[in-house]
Amino acid sequence: MIRLKALVSxxxxxxxxxxxxxxxxxxxxxxxxxxxxxxxxxxxxxxQKNQLEPQLQTLLNxxxxxxxxxxxxxxxxxxxxLEQPAPSSAAISLQIKQVDTAFKRIARQITSPATQLLGxxxxxxxxxxxxxxxxxxxxxxxxxxxxxxxxxxxxxSTRMQERLEPWLGQLSAAxxxxxxxxxxxxxxxxxIWLENRSAxxxxxxxxxxxxxxxxxxxxxxPLIESREDFYTQDYKQANPKAQAALADLLSDLVGQATxxxxxxxxxxxxxxxxxxxxxxxxPAAP
Numbered sequence: 001m002i003r004l005k006a007l008v009s010x011x012x013x014x015x016x017x018x019x020x021x022x023x024x025x026x027x028x029x030x031x032x033x034x035x036x037x038x039x040x041x042x043x044x045x046x047x048q049k050n051q052l053e054p055q056l057q058t059l060l061n062x063x064x065x066x067x068x069x070x071x072x073x074x075x076x077x078x079x080x081x082l083e084q085p086a087p088s089s090a091a092i093s094l095q096i097k098q099v100d101t102a103f104k105r106i107a108r109q110i111t112s113p114a115t116q117l118l119g120x121x122x123x124x125x126x127x128x129x130x131x132x133x134x135x136x137x138x139x140x141x142x143x144x145x146x147x148x149x150x151x152x153x154x155x156x157s158t159r160m161q162e163r164l165e166p167w168l169g170q171l172s173a174a175x176x177x178x179x180x181x182x183x184x185x186x187x188x189x190x191x192i193w194l195e196n197r198s199a200x201x202x203x204x205x206x207x208x209x210x211x212x213x214x215x216x217x218x219x220x221x222p223l224i225e226s227r228e229d230f231y232t233q234d235y236k237q238a239n240p241k242a243q244a245a246l247a248d249l250l251s252d253l254v255g256q257a258t259x260x261x262x263x264x265x266x267x268x269x270x271x272x273x274x275x276x277x278x279x280x281x282x283p284a285a286p
Contacts, residue, residue: 031056042121043128055113062109064281067102072276074098079269083262086255093247107225115220119211126208133201137194144190152190157183164253167268168261175256182249189242196235203230 034056035049044052078095081087121129144152157180161171168175200223207219222229231239257265 030060038117041129041132042117042125044125048117048120052113052117055116059109059113061281063106064279067105068276068279068281070102072273075269075273075276079266079273082254082265082269084254087251089244089247089251092250093244096243096247104225107227111221111224114224115217118208118220119216121208121211126211130205137198137201140194145194149188152188153180153183153186156186156190160249167265168253168257169264172256172258175253178249178252178256182245185245186242189238192232192234192238196232199232200227200230 031053035044035053038044038052039049042048074095081091081095147155157176160179160183161176164179165171171179203223207216207223210216210219228236254262254265
């Protein structure tokens with residue numbers, strides 16, 4: 001699901017919440033990485049790259065100065081929460097909601113450059129984007145939807161275990177059983193997620209059809225800033241339940257954690273805070 005908004009917001013949220021744990025990350029390396037990923041989806045011209053580059057620099061500079069302190073504060077709050085013997089799912093839910101809030105702030109910053117970039121795409125570039133999305137969708141369908149539901153549930157559990165092991169170390173049998181239960185409770189979440197994404201992409205196609213008109217900016221803005229307005233009915237019902245299930249899972253896993261696992265969590269959070277604190281913001285353009 002690579003689009004300008006999704007790509008940039010996911011990347012910047014990765015920075016904001018340190019979800020990617022990018023060792024050696026530096027803001028000065030992010031502009032070319034973003035340019036490369038966007039170019040892969042849109043096949044930009046040299047002129048478009050020249051116009052986009054200072055916008056990416058401005059976006060990253062804003063993020064470093066405005067959002068990085070939020071990231072550090074979020075990590076500090078998370079550490080205090082996860083150091084508790086059994087943090088409540090309600091408290092964890094509040095931390096998760098801060099992720100959504102960060103997405104909203106980032107989306108507002110992305111809207112203007114996204115409108116300018118997408119509004120200037122040629123017919124050939126739009127066709128390239130659609131082909132790119134079609135390939136991504138097909139790959140995701142083959143991986144997440146086509147396997148039997150039992151396989152989807154098993155693989156979802158495995159993915160979660162792999163994400164948690166860097167934080168908790170070796171999981172206990174009870175923790176693995178709890179993750180299995182969480183995955184089973186989500187049922188056909190994979191299908192609901194992909195259908196919701198497809199619905200958003202359909203709305204994007206409609207917007208791009210009028211990209212050379214004055215109505216384009218107003219059509220695109222809610223697609224970027226208010227994605228929830230385009231949720232399918234199934235996703236509207238499933239997403240809150242999925243977020244609550246995740247908070248319950250994390251609460252239970254931390255409650256089951258050994259002293260060694262608690263130490264592992266604290267160590268990792270300390271490392272991430274140190275990495276973010278050492279970041280240097282991009283100098284403003286002269």
